[in-house]
Amino acid sequence: MAKVRGAVVVDKEGCKGCGLCVVACPQNVLALNKDVNSRGYHYSYMANPEECIGCAHCGLVCPDTCITIYRVKL
Amino acid sequence: MEIQDIIKPENLVYSKSKLQVDVISHYCPGCSHGVVHKIVSEVIDELGIQEKTIGVSPVGCAVFAYNLIDIDWQEAAHGRAPAVATGIARTNPDKIVFTYQGDGDLASIGAAEILHACNRGENLVVIFINNGIYGMTGGQMAPTTLVGQVTSTTPMGRTVELNGYPLKITELIAQLPGVHYCTRQSVHTAATVRRCKNAIRKAFQNVMDKKGTSFVEVTSTCNSGWKMTPVQANDWMVEHMFTEYPQGELKDNDKKG
Ligand SMILES: Cc1ncc(C[n+]2csc(CCOP(=O)(O)OP(=O)(O)O)c2C)c(N)n1
Ligand code: SF4
Ligand code: SF4
Numbered sequence: 001m002a003k004v005r006g007a008v009v010v011d012k013e014g015c016k017g018c019g020l021c022v023v024a025c026p027q028n029v030l031a032l033n034k035d036v037n038s039r040g041y042h043y044s045y046m047a048n049p050e051e052c053i054g055c056a057h058c059g060l061v062c063p064d065t066c067i068t069i070y071r072v073k074l
Numbered sequence: 075m076e077i078q079d080i081i082k083p084e085n086l087v088y089s090k091s092k093l094q095v096d097v098i099s100h101y102c103p104g105c106s107h108g109v110v111h112k113i114v115s116e117v118i119d120e121l122g123i124q125e126k127t128i129g130v131s132p133v134g135c136a137v138f139a140y141n142l143i144d145i146d147w148q149e150a151a152h153g154r155a156p157a158v159a160t161g162i163a164r165t166n167p168d169k170i171v172f173t174y175q176g177d178g179d180l181a182s183i184g185a186a187e188i189l190h191a192c193n194r195g196e197n198l199v200v201i202f203i204n205n206g207i208y209g210m211t212g213g214q215m216a217p218t219t220l221v222g223q224v225t226s227t228t229p230m231g232r233t234v235e236l237n238g239y240p241l242k243i244t245e246l247i248a249q250l251p252g253v254h255y256c257t258r259q260s261v262h263t264a265a266t267v268r269r270c271k272n273a274i275r276k277a278f279q280n281v282m283d284k285k286g287t288s289f290v291e292v293t294s295t296c297n298s299g300w301k302m303t304p305v306q307a308n309d310w311m312v313e314h315m316f317t318e319y320p321q322g323e324l325k326d327n328d329k330k331g
Contacts, residue, residue, distance in 0.1 A: 006087075007080040016103035016104070018304040019104070019303065020104055049077055057264035060088070060264040061109065061264060062112075063112075064098070064099060065091075065108070070082065070086055071080070071087045072079070074075070
């Protein structure tokens with residue numbers, strides 16, 4: 001079992017659906033939603049939330065700083 | 075454990091810097107400019123110099139940088155940011171002054187201004203976004219465009235016969251005695267973002283310590299201009315740009331003998 005759990009909150013309206021967070025995530029947590037936000041972008045979301053370790057890789061590469069990251073030690 | 079139990083203020087590890095204005099930027103999805111703005115905001119915040127920092131924004135896609143980072147700014151004419159910044163820094167020696175410039179702005183129309191400001195060793199940070207083309211105006215060839223690279227003005231690819239060689243202006247600048255620190259970074263992975271942030275922090279610290287010019291190139295992408303997806307553009311940059319523009323430190327006078 002993992003020693004840490006993480007979770008991210010994506011600012012749905014700020015996200016431009018660039019997909020850079022999706023490839024930056026080492027745990028394959030993120031994916032682009034098939035739904036779009038009000039500006040027509042397929043925003044990022046946690047498709048596999050259990051796998052998140054709160055490493056912040058997604059947040060670091062996001063050009064629009066849309067990702068807020070939380071982590072707990074188990 | 076439920077997601078709600080993780081998403082609590084005490085568990086926060088990463089969030090938007092308070093210097094980043096809460097608006098949606100004009101940048102294209104996936105543009106490197108956004109990542110560099112974020113790093114610059116974080117560094118200014120962490121060094122506690124928000125009230126003392128003056129940015130000089132360029133002509134190019136970063137022309138509206140003053141809408142995005144909550145510090146004082148002055149907009150300069152195309153390529154003239156280093157000259158404007160010289161005036162600001164000399165008349166306000168207690169301020170921390172930086173320019174933020176694209177490769178069209180810095181290496182083409184503004185080549186003279188940047189070389190002379192760096193040669194004079196002006197006490198400035200220079201952030202140089204090298205995305206290999208003119209992004210704002212529709213992806214035309216820049217001095218930094220690679221040989222063979224397709225742009226809207228080199229539809230068959232840049233040729234040496236017609237267009238000359240890519241200008242390695244960062245290498246030229248590193249040779250100038252006025253330059254204290256010169257490095258080339260990128261922001262396409264979490265590790266490179268961290269490294270680039272360390273370089274930008276060092277550059278601002280150098281100016282706070284009045285060490286002269288600190289120059290940080292960020293080898294970047296313009297996925298719109300390159301006609302690629304953001305992910306493809308990062309891969310293309312690693313594969314093609316890094317050979318012409320090798321990553322890492324070119325000069326650090328702190329490490330001299
Ligand atoms: C004196 C002058 N000449 C030309 C232009 C047109 N122009 C606007 S932005 C630009 C180039 C921008 O390219 P770059 O500096 O690489 O920035 P990017 O948009 O790629 O970030 C040019 C030539 C101008 N605004 N002013
Ligand atoms: S990196 Fe940011 S803007 Fe791009 S898809 Fe992810 S959350 Fe959205
Ligand atoms: S045109 Fe290029 S440089 Fe300008 S915002 Fe779009 S991706 Fe960025």
